[in-house]
Amino acid sequence: MSKNDKQFVQEITPMEVDFAQWYTDTILKTDLVDYSPVKGFMVIKPYGYALWENIQSFLDKRFKETGHKNCYFPLLIPESLLTKEAEHVQGFAPEVAWVTHGGNKELEERLCIRPTSETIICSMYSKWLKSYRDLPYLYNQWCSVVRWEKSTRPFLRTSEFLWQEGHTLHETYDEAEKETIQMLNIYKEMCENLLAIPVVTGQKTENEKFAGAEYTYTIEALMHDGKALQSGTSHFLGQHFTKAFDIKYADREGKLAFPYHTSWGASTRLIGGLIMTHGDNRGLVLPPRVAPTQVVIIPIAAQKGNVMEKVDEIYKLLKARGVKVEVDDRANYSAGYKFNDWEMKGVPIRIEIGPKDIENNQASLFRRDLLTKGSVSLNNIEEEVINLLDDIHNTLLNKARKMYEEKTSTVTNYDEFKEVIEAKPGFVKAMWCGETECEKKIKEDTNATIRCMPFEQEHLGDTCFCCGKKAKKMVLIAKAY
Amino acid sequence: MSKNDKQFVQEITPMEVDFAQWYTDTILKTDLVDYSPVKGFMVIKPYGYALWENIQSFLDKRFKETGHKNCYFPLLIPESLLTKEAEHVQGFAPEVAWVTHGGNKELEERLCIRPTSETIICSMYSKWLKSYRDLPYLYNQWCSVVRWEKSTRPFLRTSEFLWQEGHTLHETYDEAEKETIQMLNIYKEMCENLLAIPVVTGQKTENEKFAGAEYTYTIEALMHDGKALQSGTSHFLGQHFTKAFDIKYADREGKLAFPYHTSWGASTRLIGGLIMTHGDNRGLVLPPRVAPTQVVIIPIAAQKGNVMEKVDEIYKLLKARGVKVEVDDRANYSAGYKFNDWEMKGVPIRIEIGPKDIENNQASLFRRDLLTKGSVSLNNIEEEVINLLDDIHNTLLNKARKMYEEKTSTVTNYDEFKEVIEAKPGFVKAMWCGETECEKKIKEDTNATIRCMPFEQEHLGDTCFCCGKKAKKMVLIAKAY
Numbered sequence: 001m002s003k004n005d006k007q008f009v010q011e012i013t014p015m016e017v018d019f020a021q022w023y024t025d026t027i028l029k030t031d032l033v034d035y036s037p038v039k040g041f042m043v044i045k046p047y048g049y050a051l052w053e054n055i056q057s058f059l060d061k062r063f064k065e066t067g068h069k070n071c072y073f074p075l076l077i078p079e080s081l082l083t084k085e086a087e088h089v090q091g092f093a094p095e096v097a098w099v100t101h102g103g104n105k106e107l108e109e110r111l112c113i114r115p116t117s118e119t120i121i122c123s124m125y126s127k128w129l130k131s132y133r134d135l136p137y138l139y140n141q142w143c144s145v146v147r148w149e150k151s152t153r154p155f156l157r158t159s160e161f162l163w164q165e166g167h168t169l170h171e172t173y174d175e176a177e178k179e180t181i182q183m184l185n186i187y188k189e190m191c192e193n194l195l196a197i198p199v200v201t202g203q204k205t206e207n208e209k210f211a212g213a214e215y216t217y218t219i220e221a222l223m224h225d226g227k228a229l230q231s232g233t234s235h236f237l238g239q240h241f242t243k244a245f246d247i248k249y250a251d252r253e254g255k256l257a258f259p260y261h262t263s264w265g266a267s268t269r270l271i272g273g274l275i276m277t278h279g280d281n282r283g284l285v286l287p288p289r290v291a292p293t294q295v296v297i298i299p300i301a302a303q304k305g306n307v308m309e310k311v312d313e314i315y316k317l318l319k320a321r322g323v324k325v326e327v328d329d330r331a332n333y334s335a336g337y338k339f340n341d342w343e344m345k346g347v348p349i350r351i352e353i354g355p356k357d358i359e360n361n362q363a364s365l366f367r368r369d370l371l372t373k374g375s376v377s378l379n380n381i382e383e384e385v386i387n388l389l390d391d392i393h394n395t396l397l398n399k400a401r402k403m404y405e406e407k408t409s410t411v412t413n414y415d416e417f418k419e420v421i422e423a424k425p426g427f428v429k430a431m432w433c434g435e436t437e438c439e440k441k442i443k444e445d446t447n448a449t450i451r452c453m454p455f456e457q458e459h460l461g462d463t464c465f466c467c468g469k470k471a472k473k474m475v476l477i478a479k480a481y
Numbered sequence: 482m483s484k485n486d487k488q489f490v491q492e493i494t495p496m497e498v499d500f501a502q503w504y505t506d507t508i509l510k511t512d513l514v515d516y517s518p519v520k521g522f523m524v525i526k527p528y529g530y531a532l533w534e535n536i537q538s539f540l541d542k543r544f545k546e547t548g549h550k551n552c553y554f555p556l557l558i559p560e561s562l563l564t565k566e567a568e569h570v571q572g573f574a575p576e577v578a579w580v581t582h583g584g585n586k587e588l589e590e591r592l593c594i595r596p597t598s599e600t601i602i603c604s605m606y607s608k609w610l611k612s613y614r615d616l617p618y619l620y621n622q623w624c625s626v627v628r629w630e631k632s633t634r635p636f637l638r639t640s641e642f643l644w645q646e647g648h649t650l651h652e653t654y655d656e657a658e659k660e661t662i663q664m665l666n667i668y669k670e671m672c673e674n675l676l677a678i679p680v681v682t683g684q685k686t687e688n689e690k691f692a693g694a695e696y697t698y699t700i701e702a703l704m705h706d707g708k709a710l711q712s713g714t715s716h717f718l719g720q721h722f723t724k725a726f727d728i729k730y731a732d733r734e735g736k737l738a739f740p741y742h743t744s745w746g747a748s749t750r751l752i753g754g755l756i757m758t759h760g761d762n763r764g765l766v767l768p769p770r771v772a773p774t775q776v777v778i779i780p781i782a783a784q785k786g787n788v789m790e791k792v793d794e795i796y797k798l799l800k801a802r803g804v805k806v807e808v809d810d811r812a813n814y815s816a817g818y819k820f821n822d823w824e825m826k827g828v829p830i831r832i833e834i835g836p837k838d839i840e841n842n843q844a845s846l847f848r849r850d851l852l853t854k855g856s857v858s859l860n861n862i863e864e865e866v867i868n869l870l871d872d873i874h875n876t877l878l879n880k881a882r883k884m885y886e887e888k889t890s891t892v893t894n895y896d897e898f899k900e901v902i903e904a905k906p907g908f909v910k911a912m913w914c915g916e917t918e919c920e921k922k923i924k925e926d927t928n929a930t931i932r933c934m935p936f937e938q939e940h941l942g943d944t945c946f947c948c949g950k951k952a953k954k955m956v957l958i959a960k961a962y
């Protein structure tokens with residue numbers, strides 16, 4: 001071990017030993033994030049922010065393709081606006097941050113930092129909307145929100161996080177419902193096609209829906225440790241807010257009508273899901289389409305012969321094909337250190353090139369997902385790499401699907417449920433009567449929650465697994481982040 | 482006048498009558514922005530936000546090309562951090578918003594909403610930086626900031642605005658100085674190549690520099706009404722903050738050293754500058770490269786023959802060449818209404834196509850910058866349009882340059898200055914002794930300020946125009962936003 005290798009004390013606690021510590025070690029040691037001087041607030045470092053930029057770019061493109069435009073509403077919301085929709089204020093008031101002084105003066109009315117923007121946006125929509133001709137309103141904003149959290153973990157639950165929030169108005173119930181589903185499907189598409197995370201789509205229970213919504217749709221993913229992660233939500237708000245904020249328009253018959261309303265959001269929490277779906281004991285495993293660096297080229301014996309020349313040639317070939325490629329030619333680190341470093345950072349493909357490789361017109365190629373090393377001909381290395389990136393994406397998605405299946409159980413009675421939820425962390429499928437009482441009991445007894453009523457329903461029996469009464473819905477239950 | 486034309490009461494006060502009212506009418510009636518329920522805070526509507534997205538995209542690309550990476554630091558800064566650099570806190574403390582309560586509890590320490598992020602970023606840099614090998618730090622963040630303002634105007638001065646703030650650390654004084662200049666030049670490039678706004682580059686006086694900076698570079702633009710607009714600043718912070726925040730690293734000799742520090746920012750204020758540089762009495766005039774819609778096609782007698790077919794054909798031709806094109810086929814508005822509407826919105830090119838045009842294998846083409854109408858052959862319309870967009874950009878830039886020259890005067894004594902600054906609004910060039918006393922006197926007497934000491938110095942005489950002592954620098958003076 002060289003002197004530099006000794007500095008490489010980047011130990012990550014094995015996930016089997018302590019999953020939470022594995023997560024913390026991984027995010028800190030790969031420079032994704034850091035704790036800030038304000039408790040519960042995180043600093044997103046460049047490597048972490050690049051992941052967010054890739055998520056943003058995927059979503060923003062899809063939002064625009066589906067007719068949405070971006071805009072920006074104020075950070076601060078007057079208390080009187082926050083309290084206009086009764087359920088909403090109940091849900092959010094306990095967790096907001098209050099601004100009481102501005103420019104050395106006490107404010108006449110407290111302002112909260114937006115925990116979400118329905119109220120301020122509705123106050124503007126109410127001013128703007130006149131006629132059915134103006135509809136639909138299809139607006140989105142990218143911003144940060146603040147929700148004062150007691151116990152926080154970077155990306156997963158923080159007092160400030162970055163997100164997008166879409167807020168749309170429609171003439172009809174049907175059109176708003178279609179929008180709610182459309183946006184949920186875009187989240188699902190992003191999870192599967194960009195992040196290689198399989199998700200279940202479904203509806204939240206009354207108890208778990210957004211404060212002020214008629215109903216909430218969700219995508220739920222499953223993490224390595226068998227816990228669920230709510231990864232995006234799309235709310236059908238009906239006329240709850242449009243009535244509370246008096247948003248009216250002249251309809252096709254010239255009568256005043258209230259529009260139907262949706263909102264939908266996805267946040268930096270997705271980065272937490274990405275880490276806990278694919279990561280392993282060496283650190284991050286990044287799916288190629290979201291990876292800030294897809295390929296790293298490491299010259300071996302760089303000082304010899306034409307090594308750097310060849311490295312540069314391959315770098316340019318890959319770059320020209322749109323591959324995100326980097327060369328690690330740091331002189332003060334050993335090859336072994338670099339291998340560990342890039343593996344920990346989850347870069348999908350590592351290419352090593354030394355004098356011997358060049359003699360044989362080949363390069364070594366390491367796949368982070370399978371931890372396998374092979375060789376690749378230099379003749380068509382760019383084609384090989386591009387195909388391999390797709391293959392790695394699919395391999396990771398399939399692996400995650402398999403994990404999801406292995407960690408999903410079915411139960412028909414409460415004893416079975418209590419045993420399974422402890423013994424085999426993951427999703428539990430069960431038939432449910434639809435009553436809040438059973439939902440509460442489940443949570444009190446096991447700390448697990450009904451994650452959703454999946455759109456893809458199965459018939460597992462006729463009675464509620466909890467109370468034995470007539471079952472209404474199949475639900476997916478899990479302990480969750 | 483049709484019934485719909487009557488609805489088109491979109492009067493804009495002529496700028497000669499009341500420039501401030503012209504500005505307000507223009508921004509509100511073109512749907513760029515609206516006032517929000519919180520005094521001094523604006524809502525950026527989709528058409529305004531699209532301008533910001535184009536500015537962002539230009540700058541972000543250039544930042545990345547010059548090696549910068551994006552990251553995200555918390556919205557809230559503890560009071561104890563804000564106060565660490567003495568000049569900085571003096572400058573910013575009077576205008577911050579204070580969060581005193583979070584999650585229903587009073588906080589132990591007040592937190593301010595970032596007015597700028599030097600302090601919180603330095604607190605993190607101090608934790609991260611170890612060795613000269615880690616340098617330079619080249620980081621940027623896109624976010625909103627809050628500075629409590631007494632009198633506000635959308636885009637130009639608001640209590641919250643969107644911006645980017647770059648924060649870099651360097652080994653040497655020279656390298657940091659080069660960075661400061663490089664980023665200022667990127668702002669200048671953006672103003673000229675994207676916004677078609679000519680700018681002067683120069684250094685701020687001691688009095689006008691950023692609170693905590695060693696010196697501040699600025700780009701200054703001139704508006705239609707002869708007032709100056711500071712449009713971007715780049716600060717050489719030296720070791721002021723790195724010493725206050727104890728940011729130290731092991732240098733090449735293994736000794737502890739403080740790095741040199743820069744920060745630089747540009748904001749949504751640029752949109753105000755864009756409007757006031759190019760706008761006219763019909764409303765906005767948007768330079769093509771920043772225009773959300775570059776070309777609008779208006780079908781005439783759309784119901785007849787193959788009009789819509791031809792419109793669609795041209796739309797696709799332009800779209801395929803990357804032109805941002807829209808078709809206005811609203812049935813409930815007259816052609817005249819649409820002409821006014823798109824002119825007011827500043828769309829650079831309007832194409833009209835009716836049955837007669839098609840017979841003659843041509844279309845009518847209206848240039849918003851010159852208010853001229855001509856015809857264009859349908860054979861190579863896409864080439865014509867693409868060339869014309871460049872021509873419009875250049876025409877607007879040249880027009881703005883001419884305005885700048887016409888509104889710039891030279892004075893050699895104080896009486897002359899006082900007369901010129903009132904009689905001929907614009908930049909005044911003069912020789913200055915460098916003393917704060919003269920600077921204060923100018924401001925007190927005329928409300929004008931020294932905008933900068935231009936990099937391109939001219940020798941206009943040997944004595945200060947104000948006090949008659951030995952002159953040190955040529956300065957540019959103006960009333961400013």
